[in-house]
Amino acid sequence: NNITLISEPLFLDASVTIIPPLIPLMILFLLGKFTFSRYI
Secondary structure (H helix, E strand, O other), X not given: OXXXXXXXXXXXXXXXXXXXXXXHHHHHHHHHHHHHXXXX
């Protein structure tokens, strides 16, 4: 239990620092997928 209690905040902190820069890329990717599938 001690290990999970220690590693979980670190994991959440890492995801908070990693995910926000990826959100615009994900949105662009999804928009590109939708427009691309529309033309096909």
